[in-house]
Amino acid sequence: MSSEHQGASEDADDESRDRPDDDGGGGGDKEDDRDIDESDGEDDVDRGVRPSVSAGAAGERASPAAPEVPEPGCRPSAAPQPGGVTGDSVFSWLQSRTIRRGVFVDPARDNFRTMTSLYCSMNPAAESVNLSTQTHGAVFNLEYSPDGSVLTVACEQTEVLLFDPISSKHIKTLTEAHEDCVNNIRFLDNRLFATCSDDTTIALWDLRKLNSKVCSLHGHASWVKNIEYDTNTRLLVTSGFDGNVITWDTNRFTEDGCPHKKFFHTRYLMRMRLTPDCSKMLISTSSGYLLILHDLDLTQSLEVGSYRMLRARRTPLTSDGGTSASRSAGTPRQGNDSSKIHPHREGISPRNSLEVLTPEIPGERDRGNCITSLQLHPKGWATLIRCSSNMDDQEWTCVYEFQEGAPTRPLVSPRCSLRLTHYIEEANVGRGYIKELCFSPDGRLICSPYGYGVRLLAFDERCGELADCIPVQTSCLREIRSIYSHSDVVLTTKFSPTHCQLASGCLSGRVALYQPKF
Numbered sequence: 001m002s003s004e005h006q007g008a009s010e011d012a013d014d015e016s017r018d019r020p021d022d023d024g025g026g027g028g029d030k031e032d033d034r035d036i037d038e039s040d041g042e043d044d045v046d047r048g049v050r051p052s053v054s055a056g057a058a059g060e061r062a063s064p065a066a067p068e069v070p071e072p073g074c075r076p077s078a079a080p081q082p083g084g085v086t087g088d089s090v091f092s093w094l095q096s097r098t099i100r101r102g103v104f105v106d107p108a109r110d111n112f113r114t115m116t117s118l119y120c121s122m123n124p125a126a127e128s129v130n131l132s133t134q135t136h137g138a139v140f141n142l143e144y145s146p147d148g149s150v151l152t153v154a155c156e157q158t159e160v161l162l163f164d165p166i167s168s169k170h171i172k173t174l175t176e177a178h179e180d181c182v183n184n185i186r187f188l189d190n191r192l193f194a195t196c197s198d199d200t201t202i203a204l205w206d207l208r209k210l211n212s213k214v215c216s217l218h219g220h221a222s223w224v225k226n227i228e229y230d231t232n233t234r235l236l237v238t239s240g241f242d243g244n245v246i247t248w249d250t251n252r253f254t255e256d257g258c259p260h261k262k263f264f265h266t267r268y269l270m271r272m273r274l275t276p277d278c279s280k281m282l283i284s285t286s287s288g289y290l291l292i293l294h295d296l297d298l299t300q301s302l303e304v305g306s307y308r309m310l311r312a313r314r315t316p317l318t319s320d321g322g323t324s325a326s327r328s329a330g331t332p333r334q335g336n337d338s339s340k341i342h343p344h345r346e347g348i349s350p351r352n353s354l355e356v357l358t359p360e361i362p363g364e365r366d367r368g369n370c371i372t373s374l375q376l377h378p379k380g381w382a383t384l385i386r387c388s389s390n391m392d393d394q395e396w397t398c399v400y401e402f403q404e405g406a407p408t409r410p411l412v413s414p415r416c417s418l419r420l421t422h423y424i425e426e427a428n429v430g431r432g433y434i435k436e437l438c439f440s441p442d443g444r445l446i447c448s449p450y451g452y453g454v455r456l457l458a459f460d461e462r463c464g465e466l467a468d469c470i471p472v473q474t475s476c477l478r479e480i481r482s483i484y485s486h487s488d489v490v491l492t493t494k495f496s497p498t499h500c501q502l503a504s505g506c507l508s509g510r511v512a513l514y515q516p517k518f
Contacts, residue, residue: 116463116480118500119445119456123517124485125168125501136161136173139505141436141492143185143193148498150207152193153511154182160195161511162210165501168513172210177203186227186236188250194236196224202238204253215253219246219260228274235298237263237281239272245283247298264302266291271374273383282383284371288358290385292417295351302352355417361387361396362423362474369396372434378443381466383418386426386437386448395426397437397448397457397477401470421470422459424477427451430489430507440495446477447493447502453484454493454504454514485512 137156153161160174178197187193204214222242236248245264268285281293373386400418435449446457457477459469488508502514
């Protein structure tokens, strides 16, 4: 730490000692202290001291289990002046306060009225994509390029469609992209993307040369349903109904493919996702289990023999929407919590520790469920699932907060990493089909297929950040808007990463675009 920074820290400590206690006067200063302390931990709140901020703290994201934060509608008091803080210390202090969570930490949170207005005014675009040829079949997946310039469509009848999402004009049709239905599309960068299919293959494509594939990848023994990409290691990660998760080294691909290895295997695999920082892998199954690999290292292959017997445990809800652990956290019952399983052979890295749990679904306490869709919050704060009962007579959308560190609220179970925060029951239309939902790029909104249309859901009526809307007890998602623009069941939705635009695709093959309309 530089001498200037040390001096700034001492001045900050002296200034905080000169402030009146919480029981005394000086209401304005007390509010300022609370705003800063809430983003810096419980110890500092108890002492009433504003801690100094090192340069390394500026890049840290506070845990979702931080102390409670006033609602976004509260008007924050004026920011305290960092007396005696100069140079790099001023910048570090302001940057840390901006990144960490607090009343006025993120300037974007002050714009919730604008965001709510935009989301509530979403309507079908005048020129929605609508191909009448009907040769491509149902739309199974939608994916924007990272720069938002191209919208790709995965279709039932072996085709991949490409559109300009701004003009709604058709760019290209890859008529024989695969030999069976195309299930998923994933961009590796602004030009290279991968597709997977029920023909058990994965194909790499380059937007600059769409006349042929870059290469085809063979390794799965059954339908390939999911593609992820680790930007740190440049490993492509795929999963399929053969139960295998396979990694592909795209650093060394040729026309004949690229080196690959089986990373993980589990039965009844449905979906696999990586968190935005690629530190965790989540796997959902048709039997209702949710598997989480912590401290992920994709360079290691995980063998079944390197783990103890997997024990799945349930995280039950109480009748008031809370969790049983809030009443009896110290007495876990068999089958009523999660289980973390670590490699136990000597010499094996502690990374890739496995947690198996059965997320409880409201209304499904006595029956099993199938997790059909799995998504991650864009900031890695939560996971979003769509699930149905084993009888296919109910569907739910649920949000589970990741619990890291030492949370201030009761844990779901002694060692469970997820806590159900929000949920809503869905229209059980189009039974047997998987409905893919999505987060908005800022994480404030969820778009969920809802019968012949889409439903925009938020954590509160003001489209607040999830970090500002964590309830003490499980609560319902708020419906912001419902839009019906299809003549068949909607199967997939996607937000543009760069524009205020939304796309949806349905069973009959129509793709609709939505944007604000005033």
